[in-house]
Amino acid sequence: MTNDHILYLLQLASPALPVGAYSYSEGIEALVDIGTISNAQSLQHWLEQELRYGAIRLETAVMVRAYHAVQKKDSEALSYWNSWLSAARETEELRLSSWQMGRSLVKLLLQLQPQVWPLVETLEPCNYAIAFGMAAASWEIEPLLSVVLGYLHTWTTNLVTAGVKLIPLGQTAGQQLILNLFPNLMNAATAILALSDDDLCSCSWGLSLASMAHEIQYTRLFRS
Template structure:
């Protein structure tokens, strides 16, 4: 019997993008709840269209691009660059709701990464990334964006940069579909059809993000911003605001 070879880094990536990761992503809809309330999203087709457009021109592209830059900076020990990108992302948030979401998720992930780093019992042969997450964390206080924490943890878990970006995008899409499942009459099979349908868009966005230079980091996210602002004052909400 031949035992197939696989990289343990794949397991690290699967852990990092798992819905079981305790960062609270499930408690946010990023505007989807409001869009459902307003009738903009109401079925599989409209959900796919919204997520596809966000992947093509939305702010998720900026987050994923910063994941890439954070990963590279972590491997190069460029802590000043990481801090700068963290401040840049905070400034790019168009609503308080989105800003607080990404700060909360980033803080949770970074704290988790530090704790796992402290209690690690499985050693591999990969070179350690220096400095440690515990040493970096104080430099990002009081607020660390989720994309920053994701890039840092991916680098320290020896996940390659391209896979980290793809995983970040996939996790975002999956969370959006999960939010839609709880707000519109969308069955489990239809939800999986949306995920399958979006694979080409996701791959296209991934490839574009890998080639973006800093001057190209722009997005058209006014739709998300308006939905987020409306969600902050929406009378009835399932999701955190």
């Protein structure tokens, strides 16, 4: 990667990016509430399984396809994968969070890179993975493996931060957990890049049940 590519990726993967990711727990709030996740070890186990089998693999694979579609200026493929990912979201909560974050990132991208408008004008609502892939391709960030790692690291950091607040954990424990997951991030990124369209699947019924439980949870700190 060039220095410019590194800086663009750091900005895109930054917690300071104004997309509202910090307000979502992706099921962790419900899992902490019922005791399935109660410490750093159980949170790490959950995230390891999500990286290996869960919806984040599917989401990241679609982000890769959005990246390629922008490179080819293929708005039809971009629209197809955006609709495909919306249909693949298991609950309304997960779908709405993806749309909200995607809308926020598209709004930012249009201010920073107005030339992408012809590609995004038909994407309403736009999923976050699609918007992330568009931004990465527009900024010509490469290699693609680094883009995938950036996306997965952002997801991991957001959920570890949610766990630190909910369980609760200390900040040092949270940082150690992220470091522990580095091999899982690399393995997931390599596997995702090798997926063909026919291999796009996930085992995320646990996430679905946890997400649905938020609707009847007595107290909540997060939007999901």
